[in-house]
Amino acid sequence: MNQSFINTAVLLTAYDPPGPLNCVFFMLTFFLYVFTILANLILILVIYMDSSLHKPMYIFLLNLAVNGLIGCSAVCPNVMDNLLRDAQSISYGGCLLQVLFINVYASSAYAILAVMAYDRYVSICKPLQYHTIVTPSRVKLLLTVVYLIPVTLLSFQVYLTSQLPLCRFVINKLFCDNLSVVKLSCVKSALGDLYGVFIIASLVVLPFFLVLLSYIKILHVSLRASKESQKKALSTCAPHFIVFINFSVSILFSVVYNRHSTVSKYVNHLISAQFIFFPPLLHPLVYGIRTKEIRRSITKIIQRGILAGPL
Template identity: 75%
Template sequence: MNQSVTDPALLLAAYDPPGPLNYIFFTLIFFIYVLTILGNVILIIVICKDSGLHKPMHTFLLHLAVNGLIGSSAVCPKVMENLVSDAQGISRTGCLLQVFFINVYATCAYAILALMAYDRYVSICKPLQYHTIVTPFRVRLLLTVVYFVPVSLLSFQIYLTSRLPLCWYVIHKLFCDNLSIVKLSCTQKPLENLFGLSIISTMVVLPFLLVLLSYMRILRVSLRASKESQRKALSTCAPHLIVFINFSVSLLFGVVYNRHSTASKYVNYFNSAQFIFFPPLLHPLIYGIRTKEIRRSVVKIVQRGILA
């Protein structure tokens, strides 16, 4: 393996040499990636083109779709390349960039889902004040914070990791993650570990608690409302709840499975990566199926295209 002093090559050792099984995985991931791109791009176009969907909840959904494209594109193309290539390497710079975009995907998704839960809370618990609380300016401000804080923290994390001298060059994963790179270092890394834990606490645990608190309050208000109001609240919250649970379970399952499962390495590798493969694919489908406004908008756009 060629290595340079400034940008050494790293080996992703999870891959076997190209063979029939690799080509099956390549085909599967290729279809997942293409469908993910189509689903999210269609959702983005629908929300942008239909002025009736220019509402806070749909704005957050548009950003969730963009975020899904970032996560998928950070992993799928490189995984597909490595499945059919004899050299499954990646430069250190490429590895750090992959880590950065994967972490931006994961942290921003959680933050956006927290904003969507807050929007549902205000809509259901304070309906008369909704338009004075969730203003266009506040939506823009919240989205700015959602991107600025994770990107700033993750940029600093990548900077710290990039300064570590490496003594080893093999990562036993399908793709790069920050902990794997840190473990390749020759030196002790308490600052990097502490900073990584602070990012998890800030960007994962806090949004999770905010979503939980929002739905506890929604549930309390709904239990005192009429049956009709309860059905309306459930219909309004169901897509977000399904997406949030899907993303949380996928992420948790991937982390736990990757560390503790005794199954075959192929199952371990696939489950460690499925939080990137499946949520970006399923989220636009869930909202497309469960949200009447989006379904109507898709039908309207299709009819215009056919009749044009």
């Protein structure tokens, strides 16, 4: 990293000066953050405490919840702090660290969703071979890949960004992203641009198409199955498909509005940041509502707690 800039303050100009409106946004962000933490922690604890949920699909879901906590925690505390400060800024080193965590969150979420789609594909299309294909060792290997590859590739991207000389120190965003930090530089990096395309292709486009391919195969098999089997496949895949569509739309909106927005600045900043604010909260809620096994486990844990209470 360019040591001469590591402690330099980067101004975030998306915020208004301190006032009543900032207090309202602070409370909204605070409650959103608290509910997100609670929803994901409850899901994690339910899966951890109920041995009947110690299956590949729920292990992947637990990791999706952990990843959601990483994503919202990389942004929400900093946003709340800036809403109450006179000067909204972040150190250049802190900005790069935020870029890394946000990108790891987004790419790992796609990777986990791709792995979950693969699990559903094997479960529905090759049910008799499921336990020989999705073994505990393979689950560990997939989870290692889900985290190791994004962290490695994105760390190198942030390293390339950190080597660029700076001539500007203002970002018109609520938080840092790699494109905004690159635009602070006085020069263009052909290697950085090329590597950015490689990152998008390998960590976003590839997982996206793997999920679509899994669902095409699931649909193909389901159409030839009985009505009962189709219903079971639909109930099994529905939560994952809803979460996948929700996250993909969130990412798409963030990218589009980040570059070509004609709406007010408040709506623009909210839409460009909503892939951080909303999916980590909606994902555990969707699975909690749509998945019968998780609903049953939550009920069982609550009943156990009520019965143990008077003792």
